[in-house]
Amino acid sequence: MKRNKIFGFLAGALLMAPAATFAQQALRSGYFLEGYEYRHVMNPAFGPDRKGFVSFPFLGNINVGMSGNMGVSNFLYKTPDGGLTTFLNESVTASDFLGGINQNNRLAIDYNWSIFSMGFSKFGGYNTIGINLRTNVSATLPYELFEFMKVGGKGDNTVYHMENIGVSSKAYVELALGHSRDINEQWRVGGKLKFLLGGLNASAMIDRMDVEMTDEQWKVQGSGSLDLAMKGLKVPTNEESKNPGDYEADKAQNINYSDIELESPGLGGFGMAIDLGATYQLREDLQLSASLLDLGFISWNSNTHGVMSMEPWVFDGFKDVPYNSEDDMGNEKPNSLENQIDNLTEGLEDYFSFQREGEVSSRTAALGATLNLGALYTFPYYEGLKFGFLSSTRIQGKYSWSEGRFSANVAPTSWFDASVNYGISSYGSSFGWLINFHPNKFNFFIGSDHQFVKITPQFLPVNNANMSISMGINFNL
Structure with a gap:
């Protein structure tokens, strides 16, 4: 698999759907719903209201979502002929584009x-x-990065300073073994032991980047690092993959993104983690709960490490994207959005220039932990109605986020319960819901923490990138 598929997809996804995270670790709308089988994912102390369950293989619990403080409409604009173009197009004014960009754009x-x-x-x-x-x-992208991409040398600024640019990605398989029990009438505790099989880990951290216009060119100097860990991933330098005349001598050790390829995929790492949880019945009508999830690490092998050169390098800038381009006959034809994003990707590759350092090695990285704190109040005149508040905090350095969610939960029968809730988080506000059917021997649920209203044909949110959908089929014991 070549770079233009790997790197182009990542760069395009990060910039066209920021601040990106198909971000749905668990359906928080179900935290207080006692009939929801997967409450234990958010707090291992939660026990069942039935004997147990078995999932439908591959369909028991599917969570897909996205969280961010920007959307597709910040980066893609309609053309007069009904097509789409990127924010770099000269027809998109800097004020229109930058007016929708935040100081800290989160993914x-x-x-x-x-x-x-x-x-x-x-x-x-x-x-x-x-x-x-x-x-x-996860990603964090500062306002100054987008200002430089859009305005560049056409504005009054000839110097740009950017800090805390970061992108991190990982994929792994988790085997989780959990147990919970009552300690007494008030306390219940639980825990999980997780064995983690790593597939992919990638991290780019740029602490500082300075860009200055000199002699009609941009001089870039930065401090940052890049780590790519995946079994069978080949990450060559210019010296290893190009002819001597095809690159500048001082860029011999620069990573050549265009020739990155996956040769023989396999297990990329191994790790362990724990979940801890507890509930406390403060009063007959008030229950408190707390949990700490994903406290652990993965040790990655086959890691390639890169650093930004201490010496400044030259960057030609991001180019305007026209509505139309010419075919071989000199006739104008629409410039496809795919080509526009390819051009943007090439610019990003030149801008974020890393030199490979050393040979393939191992690296240990912590998981992002999550802290949940909850309070559940039972309505005194109807036990089937309960009100809850859940505080969730992701602890992951510069990628940390927090959310507070109020919910109303109702269980009118023994085989049906539902929740409606409203959350305020680092990514904005959202409306959530969950309906859960669990008659004898069968369970089906569907819900969302971020109900989306307006989406593209590719199911991406148009405005703030907050959306999710969760569903599952299980069998009751």
């Missing part, structure tokens, strides 16, 4: 797919087994 993408799950009562408590595929992408 978080989590995807959790349950391959197999089950829960059962045994050994004095409740036990869970889960095999899950999990991915995470």
